[in-house]
Amino acid sequence: MDLEFLQTVDPQILVGVAVAVVAIAIGAIFLFSSKKPRGVLDPENFRDFKLVKRTQLSHNVAKFTFALPTPTSVLGLPIGQHISCRGKDSQGEEVIKPYTPTTLDSDVGSFELVIKMYPQGRMSHHFREMRVGESLAVKGPKGRFRYQPGQVRAFGMLAGGSGITPMFQVARAILENPKDQTKVHLIYANVTHDDILLKEELEGLASRYPDSFKIYYVLNQVRCYTVYLSDPSVDMVAFVYGFS
Numbered sequence: 001m002d003l004e005f006l007q008t009v010d011p012q013i014l015v016g017v018a019v020a021v022v023a024i025a026i027g028a029i030f031l032f033s034s035k036k037p038r039g040v041l042d043p044e045n046f047r048d049f050k051l052v053k054r055t056q057l058s059h060n061v062a063k064f065t066f067a068l069p070t071p072t073s074v075l076g077l078p079i080g081q082h083i084s085c086r087g088k089d090s091q092g093e094e095v096i097k098p099y100t101p102t103t104l105d106s107d108v109g110s111f112e113l114v115i116k117m118y119p120q121g122r123m124s125h126h127f128r129e130m131r132v133g134e135s136l137a138v139k140g141p142k143g144r145f146r147y148q149p150g151q152v153r154a155f156g157m158l159a160g161g162s163g164i165t166p167m168f169q170v171a172r173a174i175l176e177n178p179k180d181q182t183k184v185h186l187i188y189a190n191v192t193h194d195d196i197l198l199k200e201e202l203e204g205l206a207s208r209y210p211d212s213f214k215i216y217y218v219l220n221q222v223r224c225y226t227v228y229l230s231d232p233s234v235d236m237v238a239f240v241y242g243f244s
Helices: 002-008 011-034 122-129 161-175 199-208
Strands: 047-056 061-067 082-088 094-099 110-116 135-142 154-160 183-190 213-219 224-231 236-243
Touching: 061 135, 082 122, 094 122, 110 122, 110 161, 154 161, 161 183, 161 199, 199 213
Parallel strands: 154 183, 183 213
Antiparallel strands: 047 061, 047 135, 061 110, 082 094, 082 135, 224 236
């Protein structure tokens, strides 16, 4: 009966139905493939994320890598916003402090925090004592600012010390988006050369995007060196002063 019915149907109708089915299937595939993954952050409740790697960058700075629930999960943090982290200080009292990850949602499966740990910092104590395998309670997104590509023609940024992380987040998002032509100029101030955070990453951006990203370092203290040059064969002594 079904075969006889198909034989009586106009072939053009069958072709049209087949084309429609294929179009629907392609549309569904495109829709699901282009749909932005849902972030794992909860703006109302803290969620625990396990520390999977800790990299010491200097005597008081470390990079903490936290795993997301799956290898394809994204944090879901809009550009320009931050997260709240909860821990305990040296007295065992709860402390909550905002931080900006240096990773973007294009970095799936994990997120990173670059933390400068101050001797008397309450949250610094928590990070200083954290070990791989332990978890950090995180809530977010937080913040009023949310960057949109092409929002301005140029960004002038001024950062000091650990305040570089939100600037780095926005700058990286702008520069790595080929559709965003925004220029970024960053003035980054620190006490000494050794205090510069994310220096390798910042100079990597400057190298890859020389027409779009300019960075200027400002130091409160510089190392001055003197080179003493003398030639016994001639009556000459020279002093060369430099800074590093």
